[in-house]
Amino acid sequence: MEALTYDRALAYKDEFPPSEYETWQPRKVMSVLLEIDPMADKDCSLAIGVEEQYGVPAPQMSPLGSEKVLSMKILKKHYDALGSYLHVQSMKQFRTGTVLDFDKFRNRCEEISEYASQVLTSSVFNVTLGSFSKINCAECDKPIRKRIPPGQSEVMAECFECKATYTLTDEGDGKIMWNPHQHEIKCANPDCDQKIFLWHHELEVGRHWTCKTCNVENSIVLGVSYKELSDNTPELTQ
Ligand SMILES: [Zn+2]
Ligand SMILES: [Zn+2]
Structure with missing residues (x-):
């Protein structure tokens, strides 16, 4: 399941954010892929044909093959459950006499194996059209x-x-x-009209720049504002 998911991720390598390279849990990798492409875990079939009329699907299509993908549904159903068998029974389980249900475990493994075989025998593999x-x-x-x-x-x-x-x-x-995502920021000197553009990710406390027009240093700071309350206003308002 890990190998199939990483293989799928490799097919999206140009779109995969480098900040997520450390992600290894298949369910998390698949979530990133689904964010890139909502069809990333869907099965598909490919077929080609000659259109007789532009924009209207061809009356005769020749199938090229189908792909079955290891889906998020299957990962959710089996991955964590399978992982729990990697460990020896805990002392608590041993003391309380909890026994492993080997029939259930075998059924689960057979189901996974059947699914993985279908994925691996797909006639087309890692389709990422878009x-x-x-x-x-x-x-x-x-x-x-x-x-x-x-x-x-x-x-x-x-x-x-x-x-x-x-x-x-x-x-x-x-x-x-x-x-x-740019913001126009005016020089903080009230006598100056110079403006600069900052990217959204550059808006952070402590960032500073020298105004090219009036030569002051501008900094981004956190601010607190206040307003006067009239006498009949309740003290606590939400
Ligand atoms: Zn860039
Ligand atoms: Zn200025």
Whole structure:
């Protein structure tokens, strides 16, 4: 189950966030894959045919093969349960006379083995077809490629190189709009109108910059604001 899940992850290696490379539990790996592609754990069949009319499915299709994928459902059902057999019975289990149900264990193993065989004998393997949009990052110029799952009109994308983030919006007719998550920040000097742009991930307490116009140092700080309460306002309000 681990090998099949890691193999599946390898098929998505260009889209897999490097921050998740340490993840090893198959269920967590599969969650990352499902976030990248909601179809990552679904079985599929491939077929090709010549369209007689553009955009209308071909009347005659030739099948190329089918793939069975180790799904999240199966991982949830069996992975942890199987792991518990790796350990010797605990002293508590031994003292209370808990005995392993070997018939149940055998049935579980047979079910897993049957499923794994179906996955491994699939006639096509690791299909990851999808629609993608691609740009060069506005910050570091490295290419970012993002999958647009069917039926989803808005997707978040992150540059793995510099952490810049974007919202991708489907504008229809195959057009995808990339909106960078940038904020316009005005110089804190009230006599100065200079503005700079910061990425969302750069907004953190302690970050500072020198204003190019008035030469003051601006810093991002936490602030507390207050308002006056009138006499008849209850002291505690929610
Ligand atoms: Zn970048
Ligand atoms: Zn300034």
